Amino acid sequence: AQSVTQLGSHVSVSEGALVLLRCNYSSSVPPYLFWYVQYPNQGLQLLLKYTTGATLVKGINGFEAEFKKSETSFHLTKPSAHMSDAAEYFCAVSGSGGGADGLTFGKGTHLIIQP
Amino acid sequence: KAGVTQTPRYLIKTRGQQVTLSCSPISGHRSVSWYQQTPGQGLQFLFEYFSETQRNKGNFPGRFSGRQFSNSRSEMNVSTLELGDSALYLCASSADQETQYFGPGTRLLVL
Numbered sequence: 001a002q003s004v005t006q007l008g009s010h011v012s013v014s015e016g017a018l019v020l021l022r023c024n025y026s027s028s029v030p031p032y033l034f035w036y037v038q039y040p041n042q043g044l045q046l047l048l049k050y051t052t053g054a055t056l057v058k059g060i061n062g063f064e065a066e067f068k069k070s071e072t073s074f075h076l077t078k079p080s081a082h083m084s085d086a087a088e089y090f091c092a093v094s095g096s097g098g099g100a101d102g103l104t105f106g107k108g109t110h111l112i113i114q115p
Numbered sequence: 116k117a118g119v120t121q122t123p124r125y126l127i128k129t130r131g132q133q134v135t136l137s138c139s140p141i142s143g144h145r146s147v148s149w150y151q152q153t154p155g156q157g158l159q160f161l162f163e164y165f166s167e168t169q170r171n172k173g174n175f176p177g178r179f180s181g182r183q184f185s186n187s188r189s190e191m192n193v194s195t196l197e198l199g200d201s202a203l204y205l206c207a208s209s210a211d212q213e214t215q216y217f218g219p220g221t222r223l224l225v226l
Contacts, residue, residue, distance in 0.1 A: 032213060043119075043205055044217040051213060090158065101171055102148060102160030103207075103215060 002027045002093050006106035014114045019063075019078040021109050023091030026072060033074040034092040034103065035065055044090065050074065061085070086113045116142055119208050119218035127224045133194040136221045140187050140208030147189040148215060149181060152203040161204075164189055193223075201225045 007022040025031055032051045036044040048059025055067040065076045074091060088110050092103040120139045128134050140147050149161040160173040164183035181191040187208075193200055203222050207215035 034214075036217070043219040044207075046214065046216065049214055092158075102163060102173060103150075103158075104160070105158040107157050 002031070002095065002104045004091050004093050004104055004106035006089075006091050006109050008109055009107065010110045010112060012112040012114060013081050015083055016080050019076070019081045019085065019111065021076040021089050021091075021111065023065075023074045023076065023106060024072055025074060025091070025093045027093055027095065029095045032094045033065075033067060034094075035059065035063070035074075035076050036090045036092060038088045038090065038108075040087075047076070047089075081111075081113050083113050083115065086111055119206055119216055121204075121206050121218040121221050123221060124219065125222050125224075127226065128196050129226050130196055130198060132196050133192060134196060134223060135190055135192045136204055136206075136223075138189045138191075138206030138208075138218060140189070140206075141210070141216055144208035144210045144216075145187050146209040146212060146215075147183055147187065148207045148209070149189070149191050150205045150207065151175075152205060152220070153201070158205070161191065196225045198225050 003026045005024045034049045035047040038044050047063050048057050050057050050067045058064045063078045088108045090108050091106045094103050095101045122137045146165045148163040150158050152158045162172040163170050167183045178194045183189045201224050203220045205220045207217045209215045
């Protein structure tokens with residue numbers, strides 16, 4: 001069984017400040033980890049993923065995340081927030097078997113950017 | 116490449132009716148998954164199809180069903196609609212069993 005916990009349903013940062021969105025997971029098998037972003041009235045867009053190999057992964061729009069097995073975490077960061085980053089962010093996990101098992105999502109974090 | 120497309124984008128139905136939603140995956144992708152998104156329950160996995168076979172199913176009642184055609188296009192059906200079925204239904208396709216790419220969703224409102 002797998003689960004994902006996203007700490008903070010809402011996170012507010014100033015434009016230009018560091019963005020940090022927290023994600024902790026539990027998985028009985030080596031996990032594949034994902035961050036998706038959802039803009040209003042749209043589907044989910046893949047930001048980045050970790051499957052194997054390098055634990056620091058870079059994604060689109062300047063986001064990156066680090067897989068820390070000892071902490072069972074996969075936090076998302078961006079050095080400098082932009083107004084266009086305001087959206088809902090979802091962390092997800094799947095078993096190393098991939099898509100057949102389906103993704104298990106966290107509840108989401110709404111990112112608010114203050115001008 | 117064109118992305119995942121879903122039709123219709125919006126749908127209004129009444130309790131007791133049934134509904135069919137359609138999903139066309141990215142060209143070359145053979146795996147299609149369906150998810151339900153609601154404010155209360157969040158994103159939940161419905162089922163996954165690969166080469167016309169359902170490989171896995173989430174914890175949903177039998178009123179929710181799906182199928183996949185030989186061209187990888189997929190449909191999901193919900194029978195005897197309930198108010199709680201109001202949701203955004205998302206389809207995702209995958210080529211590598213690893214990364215899923217999502218469509219824009221179909222927003223279903225049950226009155």
